[in-house]
Every structure is written in structure tokens, then in C-alpha cells.
Amino acid sequence: MRFGGRSKRRDPAIGNADRYPVAPGRIDAEGRFRTLSPPDGNEMPTDVERWKSETYGNEIREHLLEFAEQGWESIPEDERDAWFERFKWWGLYHQRSGQESYFMMRIGTPNGVLEPGQLRVVAEIADEYARGPAENPEFGAAYCDWTTRQSIQLHWIRLEDVPEIFETLEANGLSTQQACGDSWRNIVGCPIAGKDRHEFVDALPVAMDLHETFKGDDDHANLPRKWKVSVTGCREGCGQGDINDLAFEPAEKDGRRGFNVRVGGGLARNEPRFARDIDVFVEPDAVEAVAGGLSALFREYGDREDRYSARSKFLVDEWGAEKVRRVLQEEFVEFELEPAGEDLREEYTYNAGRTGGAAAADLPDGGHNDHVGVHEQADGNYYVGLNVLVGRMGVDDVHELADLADEYGSGEVRLTQRQNVLVTDVPEDRLDAFLAEPLLADYSPAPDPFMRGSIACTGTEFCSLSIVETKNRQVRYARWLKEHVDLPDDVDEFHVHLSGCTASCAQPQIADVSLRGMKTRKDGEPVEALDIGLGGGLGEDPRFAEWVGQRVPADEVPGAIATLIDRFRDRRADGEGFRAFIERLDAEGDLEELIEPAETSYEDPYMHNTKMTWYPYADDDGMDTSPAPARADGTPIPSED
Amino acid sequence: MAISLRTLDDGAWVSVADERRTGVSELWRVRGVCDCPLAEFVVEGITDVAVDGRTVAAGTYGRCIRCGCSTSTTPIPVGRIVDGCYEPIDRDAVRRPVETTRPSDRKR
Ligand code: SF4
Numbered sequence: 149m150r151f152g153g154r155s156k157r158r159d160p161a162i163g164n165a166d167r168y169p170v171a172p173g174r175i176d177a178e179g180r181f182r183t184l185s186p187p188d189g190n191e192m193p194t195d196v197e198r199w200k201s202e203t204y205g206n207e208i209r210e211h212l213l214e215f216a217e218q219g220w221e222s223i224p225e226d227e228r229d230a231w232f233e234r235f236k237w238w239g240l241y242h243q244r245s246g247q248e249s250y251f252m253m254r255i256g257t258p259n260g261v262l263e264p265g266q267l268r269v270v271a272e273i274a275d276e277y278a279r280g281p282a283e284n285p286e287f288g289a290a291y292c293d294w295t296t297r298q299s300i301q302l303h304w305i306r307l308e309d310v311p312e313i314f315e316t317l318e319a320n321g322l323s324t325q326q327a328c329g330d331s332w333r334n335i336v337g338c339p340i341a342g343k344d345r346h347e348f349v350d351a352l353p354v355a356m357d358l359h360e361t362f363k364g365d366d367d368h369a370n371l372p373r374k375w376k377v378s379v380t381g382c383r384e385g386c387g388q389g390d391i392n393d394l395a396f397e398p399a400e401k402d403g404r405r406g407f408n409v410r411v412g413g414g415l416a417r418n419e420p421r422f423a424r425d426i427d428v429f430v431e432p433d434a435v436e437a438v439a440g441g442l443s444a445l446f447r448e449y450g451d452r453e454d455r456y457s458a459r460s461k462f463l464v465d466e467w468g469a470e471k472v473r474r475v476l477q478e479e480f481v482e483f484e485l486e487p488a489g490e491d492l493r494e495e496y497t498y499n500a501g502r503t504g505g506a507a508a509a510d511l512p513d514g515g516h517n518d519h520v521g522v523h524e525q526a527d528g529n530y531y532v533g534l535n536v537l538v539g540r541m542g543v544d545d546v547h548e549l550a551d552l553a554d555e556y557g558s559g560e561v562r563l564t565q566r567q568n569v570l571v572t573d574v575p576e577d578r579l580d581a582f583l584a585e586p587l588l589a590d591y592s593p594a595p596d597p598f599m600r601g602s603i604a605c606t607g608t609e610f611c612s613l614s615i616v617e618t619k620n621r622q623v624r625y626a627r628w629l630k631e632h633v634d635l636p637d638d639v640d641e642f643h644v645h646l647s648g649c650t651a652s653c654a655q656p657q658i659a660d661v662s663l664r665g666m667k668t669r670k671d672g673e674p675v676e677a678l679d680i681g682l683g684g685g686l687g688e689d690p691r692f693a694e695w696v697g698q699r700v701p702a703d704e705v706p707g708a709i710a711t712l713i714d715r716f717r718d719r720r721a722d723g724e725g726f727r728a729f730i731e732r733l734d735a736e737g738d739l740e741e742l743i744e745p746a747e748t749s750y751e752d753p754y755m756h757n758t759k760m761t762w763y764p765y766a767d768d769d770g771m772d773t774s775p776a777p778a779r780a781d782g783t784p785i786p787s788e789d
Numbered sequence: 790m791a792i793s794l795r796t797l798d799d800g801a802w803v804s805v806a807d808e809r810r811t812g813v814s815e816l817w818r819v820r821g822v823c824d825c826p827l828a829e830f831v832v833e834g835i836t837d838v839a840v841d842g843r844t845v846a847a848g849t850y851g852r853c854i855r856c857g858c859s860t861s862t863t864p865i866p867v868g869r870i871v872d873g874c875y876e877p878i879d880r881d882a883v884r885r886p887v888e889t890t891r892p893s894d895r896k897r
Contacts, residue, residue, distance in 0.1 A: 195795045228807040229797055245802075245809050417834075418859070455799060456836060608814075612801035615814040615831065649813075650833060667816055667831045668854050674816050674829075677854075698857050759814045 193453040199230040200330065205369030208234045216310045219780060220249045237331060237369070239324025240310070243303065244612040246762030249777030249785070250280060252610055253305040254327035255317065256334035257563060258359035259341055259352060259379070260298030264559025269320045270300055271546040273313055278543075280304030281775045281782060282766040284609070286620050290543040294536060296603060296655055297376070298563045299327060299334045303610055308780035325363050330371050332362040332443065336392070338382040339564040343525040343572060348398040348492060349405045351381030354435050361436055368443045372450030373458035375443060376414070379407070379435070384515055385496030388565050390422045390690045391415055391655065393460040394442055399429055401489030406431040408488045411442060411472055412464030415652035420692050421461040424469040426476070429489040441480030445472070448479075493688040499658060500687025501727030503641040517641050519564050520600055521593050522579065530579055531562075531572040534591040537626060538604040538619045539567025541591070548587050556582040565655075567603055597642045598629035603655065607648035607665070608758040609765075614648035615665035616676040617754035617764055621702060622646045622663075628706045628750045636717050639726065643685075644709070646678070657692040658684045660726050661709060667757075668699035675755045676702045680743055682712070683730030691727070694734055700745040703755060707746035715742050792875065794845060800834035803847050803867055805875040811835075811847065811867045816854070819865055820885045823858035827883065830854075830862075839864040839887075845875065846887055862886050 192198035203211065212235055215223050223231055232242040241252040255270065262270070274292050280303065283289045293301040305313070317323060326332055335355045338344065342352035358377060362368050368375075379396045380387025389395025389410055396407035407430050413423030430438050451458045464472055477485050497515030516523070519533040534549075541549070549569065553561050558573035569591070574582055583593065592599070602625070605611070607618025625644065635642055645659035656662035662681030667674055678700055681693030700708055720729045733739050758764035762774030775784045797804040803811040819830045830851050837848035846864030853860070863886045868877040878884065 226793060226807050229793070229795065229804050233797075242798075245812060456834075612798045612809075613813060613834075615833070665814075666852065666854070667814075669829070699854055757814075759812070 194455060195229070196233055196330075196455060197452050199233055200370050202230075203234060205237060205331070205366055206364055208237055212238055212240070213311050213314075216307050220307050220777060221779075221785065234329075237326060237329035239327030240305070240307075241328050243610045244608075244614075244759075246771050246774040247280075247304075247610065247776050249307065250303070251305045251307065252606075253278075253302045253310075253313070253324060254295075254334075255300040255302075255322055255324050256327040256363075257299060257322070258335045259337040259355045260339045260563035260565075261352075262561045262563070263321060264554070266320055266322055267546065267553060267561045268550040269316060269322065271543055271550055273316060274302050274543045274546065277306070277309045277313055278302040278304050280763075281778070282763045284620070285765050286623050287540050288542045288544075291540050292543065292546050293606070294539040294541075294563045294567045294569060296539075296565050296567060296605075296653060297334050298336050298339065298565055300563070301606070306778075306780055323363070326369075328374075330373050331369050331375060332358075332371075333374055333376050335359050335377050335379060336565060337379045337387045338384070339386070339519055339562045339570055340523075340525070340531060340572075341379075341381055343527070343531065344382050345524055345526045346384075347382050347526065348400075349381040349407070349432065351379045351387070351396070351398075354381070354396065354407075354432050355379040357436055358439055362440070362443065368440070368447065371443065371447050372452045373455065373460075375446060375460070377439065381407075383492050383495045383512065384498040385493065385500065385686060386498035386519070386565070388499075388655075388658075388686060389413070390686055391420075391658065392423060393446070394439060395423045396430070396435055396439075397491060397493070399489035399491045401429045401486065404431055404489075406489065407435060408491050409438060409442075411469070412461040414459050414461045415655060415657050416459070416650065417456065418650045419461070420652070420657045421465070422690050424464050424472075425488065426469045426473045427488045428473060428476075429486045434483070437481055437483070438476070438485075441476050442472075444480050445476055449475070496687045498687070499643065499685050501685045501725055502687070503639065503725060518566050518568070518600070519570055520566075520568060520595065522583070525572070527573075528576070529557075529572070530574045530576060531570045532574055532579075532582065532593050533564070533568055533570050534588065534593055535595040535600050536568050536591055537599055538602055538622050540619060541569075545587060545590070549591075552582065552585055552587060596626075596630040597635055597640055598626045598633070598644065601641060601643040601660070602626040603643070603645040603659070605647045605651075605653035607646075608761075609763070611648060613651055614759065615667060616648050616678065616702065617758040618646050618648045618654070618665070620765070621752065621754055624750070624752065625706055625709075628748075629709060632706075632749070633710050633713050635713060636720070638723065642726065656681065656684075658686055658690070659693065660685070660730075661712070662693035662695075663705065666699045668701055670701045670755075674757060676752075676758065678702055678705050680705065680708060682739060682742065683727050683734065685727050691731070694730070694739055696740045697743050697745065700743075701755070703750060703752040704745035704747055706750040707748040708743040710748065711744040711746070712742050792870065792873070794838050794840060796835045796838055796847075800836060803835055803838050803845070805845065805868065810875060810877055813851075815880065817865065818881065818883045819862075820883060822860055822862050822865075822886060823853045823856050825853055825855045825858075828853040828855060828858075836861065837864060840870070841887065843870045844868075844887075845870065 378392040410423035604622035647654040668677035680697035684693030761769035
């Protein structure tokens with residue numbers, strides 16, 4: 149067994165705690181430490197599996213609401229780990245140390261669609277409830293994060309406010325259900341599904357049907373690990389299926405339009421995988437059966453012994469695509485699976501390296517690399533993609549955006565996997581007036597390439613796994629690069645993704661420049677640093693970035709990117725795009741010479757160990773000055789010792 | 790005396806008595822995880838928690854910032870149980886994994 153299964157299995161009723169002393173350990177034959185079995189012999193492979201076997205899924209809600217009613221302190225101290233793990237299933241993630249009793253709340257918006265009125269509700273909730281004890285210097289006291297999986301994250305949420313928030317969300321068709329935890333996560337897809345002029349198959353009803361079916365379905369509520377699903381119907385490939393556990397991608401068979409199926413993609417843990425083709429074609433009305441079959445296959449055969457090897461990508465590694473198909477057919481679907489149809493991957497343009505010079509010249513009609521800008525919809529109206537730097541908007545701006553969406557469009561707003569927003573359904577004769585709105589100066593439909601290409605995850609501001617500060621740093625990087633670095637004239641898009649750790653929430657491996665949190669020493673002092681990778685992206689032949697710079701002090705990264713761009717300009721073949729350039733130099737073995745980390749005029753206020761602060765931007769940021777945990781009114785709860 | 794001990798949040802913490810006591814992203818000084826005489830080891834994830842008598846130790850993966858070696862480790866001491874209470878090891882202490890295989894087996 150793994151360590152951790154040592155508490156007695158207990159009744160799921162709140163407050164019925166039972167504990168055992170730390171078990172004496174021993175060293176086993178392989179020289180590994182092992183604890184002795186728990187006294188009742190009732191072993192589960194991990195604590196998380198034990199907690200899940202006791203109470204999980206929908207039933208968590210009544211406990212959550214009861215704790216909220218009675219206040220943070222009502223959660224028995226010796227059950228906190230268990231309940232915080234379970235709360236994730238309802239979209240609540242306990243913030244990192246120094247911020248105890250505050251939660252990140254994730255709202256899952258399927259396919260990134262916020263129906264008319266919903267953005268205003270999100271703004272109102274953020275305004276009222278997502279205010280912590282300190283302000284962020286870039287974004288203010290309350291803000292919304294648009295995530296790389298087309299969801300919404302709010303921070304500093306207090307448990308006591310959850311019932312009211314749930315009530316408001318649900319009265320408006322929104323939910324946090326299964327936004328985190330070991331189950332079906334928010335379903336992603338082409339953010340313009342159903343409105344795209346060039347769409348091959350309308351994926352929106354398919355994504356919405358999967359959402360309706362598998363959110364709250366007890367049979368699929370407790371999987372070995374998270375299960376990320378993407379449905380793409382467009383010709384650009386912007387559902388990012390390749391990096392999901394399960395991907396439906398547009399395909400055609402015998403004149404019928406539907407999807408090919410891929411399984412086992414993901415970026416986390418230094419083990420990135422692209423989803424593998426399992427040679428299955430499905431028509432839209434059979435997607436639900438195949439998706440349910442694959443989810444059940446993962447539920448039954450995924451690894452529950454070891455959470456680090458539990459994602460579906462490892463099962464596909466072990467089995468191979470053929471076995472996945474065979475077991476799916478034999479055990480989990482009742483009709484004959486069809487072999488894969490003809491896909492459209494050759495046409496993919498989204499994050500496909502087809503920008504700049506010659507690469508851009510042969511773009512298929514309507515093909516695009518992201519959704520920023522003004523684009524015509526199938527119905528003759530327009531959608532306007534606004535750039536949201538690192539995906540975060542101050543709450544006043546979110547209110548304003550909701551107003552503008554009402555005034556100029558249908559009120560609908562959609563979120564993209566590049567952390568941006570789309571205002572849809574704008575009539576042609578309203579476009580100019582919309583584009584002249586002051587808000588669009590900050591969230592531009594025609595931004596500088598470095599502002600446009602920036603993605604950042606949560607980082608040390610709130611995240612337990614993070615190694616470095618991310619969002620505010622990437623804001624500063626983008627501004628500095630905009631000011632000091634010129635891309636070649638024919639290159640107008642350039643992706644820089646910053647992730648605070650190997651979990652890779654900012655999807656660093658599929659960017660032109662990948663940045664990932666590390667540490668190093670500089671002038672004898674430990675400082676925040678980044679690994680630098682180059683040349684990643686999606687498209688017909690997706691490619692993970694090559695890591696070429698290790699542990700570059702964070703204040704030397706902009707200098708490294710500046711030299712990279714200089715050398716790209718000098719050494720590129722005529723009209724060569726950045727990704728093709730990196731692929732060529734990689735083949736020639738010259739990649740590492742492309743970056744030269746150096747200090748520049750860029751200044752980084754977050755070089756110290758921001759994880760050791762209670763909040764990196766607080767005036768008094770020492771862990772011992774943390775105001776957490778706090779009661780519902782924000783007053784700190786004194787520690788007992 | 791009763792203390793629960795586990796990893797939490799998918800390897801972000803060593804939790805002792807339902808309190809997050811040791812987290813990832815710290816820099817530890819460790820002997821025997823790479824070829825450096827004394828590694829400066831960035832803990833990126835905690836894979837296991839173990840206890841031997843009074844010593845609490847954590848299996849980890851991470852990277853030595855001196856040599857760049859990425860490695861998984863056998864349990865490295867993080868704290869001690871003293872009079873029924875957990876006391877974390879001083880952040881600057883020199884640590885040694887309780888048992889190691891040859892470094893060459895562990896490099897990724
Ligand atoms: S990539 Fe790591 S640091 Fe960033 S949000 Fe994800 S888990 Fe946190």
C-alpha cells in the first residue's frame with residue numbers, strides 16, 4: 149500500500165471522527181519506508197480514494213452547505229483535509245498556506261458560453277464576494293479570471309458565502325459542479341461553435357449535451373482522476389483536442405459528418421502527451437454513448453493506486469490505442485464502432501505555427517491562429533475577440549463588458565482557451581461604435597503581439613503547487629516586450645505562456661516561448677527563475693516546446709526573449725515562420741544558442757520567494773502577518789497555540 | 790496521541806494532523822540525491838509521506854539547482870514528532886534521504 153491509509157474508515161456523517169496514532173514505520177525489502185496497516189485492516193490505496201468512497205459527488209453539497217451555515221470553524225479539525233478534497237468536486241479549492249479559510253471558486257461554463265445576462269451575474273458575485281484582505285496592484289480588490297479551459301475563477305471566497313453564491317449562480321443557469329475534482333471537468337471546444345462561418349459540423353449541441361448528461365451523473369462522478377473533454381467542429385482545430393483526455397475532432401465518413409476520437413492527452417507532470425487516435429468515427433448523435441463508454445472505461449481501468457499515474461494518458465501509454473478501442477468495443481458500447489473517418493487536421497490553423505511570412509500566405513479561407521479581432525459570423529453578424537492580458541479583468545471592467553455585450557450584441561459573451569473574451573452577435577452597422585468604446589483600449593481587438601500572445605496561470609498568488617509568481621510577472625513581461633522588442637514586420641502573433649509549475653495550467657508546452665517556474669541562485673541569493681522552452685504548438689502536427697534554457701533568473705527572461713527575436717530575425721530563411729525556424733534549428737542542433745539571458749531595463753519586484761509570503765503583494769507580506777484563517781466578516785481567527 | 794499524516798492537494802503538501810506543514814517550492818539542502826556533494830533541491834511535488842519512529846519523511850520529486858538533475862527521491866526528513874506534536878525540521882538543515890538507490894537510476 150501507499151502511505152496514508154491509516155485512519156479508520158469512518159461514518160460519513162459530519163463530526164464523527166476517529167483517529168489513530170502515527171503508525172510505526174518500517175523499511176521494506178526495496179529500502180522504501182512503509183507504515184504498518186491501519187488497525188482495522190480496511191485498506192484503500194490512498195486517502196483520497198477512501199474519502200471518495202465514503203462521500204463524493206452530489207452528496208457533498210449538503211455537507212458543504214451545512215458547514216457554510218455553521219461557519220468555517222465547524223469543520224472538525226481532523227476532517228479538514230478530507231472535506232477540502234471533496235469540496236473541489238463542487239468547484240471550491242482551498243487557497244494556499246497563509247490564506248486558510250479562503251477558497252478559489254471555479255464556475256464551469258461549457259464551451260466557454262456565457263448566455264445573455266450571465267456575465268453580469270458573474271461580475272456581481274465577484275464584486276460582492278471575491279474580495280480578500282489585500283489588493284492586487286495590477287487588478288485591484290476584485291477580479292475575474294478567464295481560464296485556459298474556458299472557465300471562470302474567483303478568489304478569496306469565504307465558505308459562509310457559498311450558499312448565497314450557489315443560489316445566485318443556479319438561478320441564472322450557472323454552476324460550479326464538477327469544476328474541480330476527479331470527474332468530468334468543464335467541456336471545452338471551439339469558442340465560436342454554432343456561429344462560425346466555416347464550421348464543418350456544429351459542435352455546440354454536442355458539447356452541451358455532454359455537459360447536461362455527465363454533470364451530476366452519479367455513474368461518472370467518481371473517476372480515478374480528472375477527465376477533460378474537448379469537442380471541436382470547426383476547421384481551425386481550436387478545441388485543442390490534442391491536449392485533452394478525450395477529444396472529438398471533425399471528420400467525414402462516406403459523406404456523413406461527425407467526429408474522430410482521440411484519447412489520453414494532457415500536459416501535466418513533465419509528462420506531456422498528445423491524445424492518441426483510437427480509430428473511431430462517430431456521428432453527432434452517437435457521441436454521448438462513446439464518451440460515456442470511454443469515461444466508464446477510465447473509471448474501471450484507470451489507476452486508483454497512485455494519483456501521480458492516474459490520468460488517462462498513462463492508461464493509454466500502457467495499453468496502446470488499439471487496446472483502448474478493443475476494450476471500449478467489447479465492454480462499454482453496444483453498437484459496432486466505425487473506423488476513423490477522414491479528418492481535417494491538414495487544414496488546422498489554430499496555434500498551428502501558420503503565422504508570419506510564407507506560412508501565413510497559404511492560410512485556408514477564414515483560418516486563424518486565435519479569436520482576437522473582428523470576424524464575421526455565419527448569420528452575417530460579427531463577433532469581436534477582445535484580448536484580456538493573462539486572462540484577468542478587474543470587476544468594474546467585467547460590469548462594463550456585460551453592459552457593452554447587451555448594448556451592441558445579444559448579451560452573450562464567450563471565453564476562449566487563450567484566456568480571452570468574445571462579444572458575439574454584433575450587427576455590422578454597430579461595429580464601429582462598439583470598436584470606439586473606451587473599454588476596448590484596454591482589451592483590444594488589435595493588440596500588440598506580445599500582449600495578445602500572453603497566457604499565465606495562477607501562480608504563487610493563490611496556488612499551492614506553484615513555484616513562482618506568474619500573472620503580474622507576465623503582465624510586466626508583455627509590457628516590456630511591447631515597448632522594447634520588435635518582431636519582424638510580417639510576424640504579428642507570438643505566444644508566450646507562463647506556468648508556475650509542471651502542472652502546466654498555462655499550457656506552456658504549446659507556445660512559441662514556454663516559461664515554467666523554477667528557482668535558482670543569483671548573487672548568492674535564492675531567486676525565482678524560469679525554464680525556457682521554444683517552438684511548441686498545435687495544428688496538424690502538434691509539437692511540444694524544446695526546453696533550451698534552465699533556471700533563468702526571472703529578471704533575465706525578457707532579455708533572453710529579446711535576443712531570441714533578434715536571432716530569429718537574423719537567421720530565419722526568407723519568410724520563415726517562428727515555429728518552422730525552431731524546428732529547422734532544432735534539427736541542426738543550434739537551439740540553445742538562440743537565447744542569451746541578460747538583465748535589461750526590465751525590473752522584477754517578485755524575485756524573492758513569493759511562496760513564503762501570505763500574499764506576494766501585501767505591504768506586510770510575512771507569513772506571520774497573515775490575516776487568515778478568518779471568520780465570515782474577515783476578522784482573523786486567533787491560533788490556539 | 791493521535792496524528793494523521795498524508796500528502797495533500799496532489800502532492801502540494803505534507804499534511805500533519807490536517808494542517809499543511811511542509812509545501813512544495815521550498816529549497817532544501819540534501820545529500821545524496823544527485824552527484825553534487827550537497828544538492829540545493831527544489832521540491833516540485835510530494836509523492837509519499839512516511840514515518841520512522843519519530844521522524845516524518847517525504848518522498849519527493851524535484852530538481853537540484855546546482856547541477857540541474859531532475860529526480861525522484863526516497864523519503865527525505867521533513868519533521869519530527871516530539872511529545873505528540875509535529876516539529877518541522879529547520880528550513881536550512883542539511884538533510885539526507887533515508888534510503889537511496891544509485892543516482893543514475895533516478896535521473897529522468
Ligand atoms: S501551473 Fe502550477 S502554479 Fe500554475 S495554476 Fe497550475 S498548479 Fe498552480
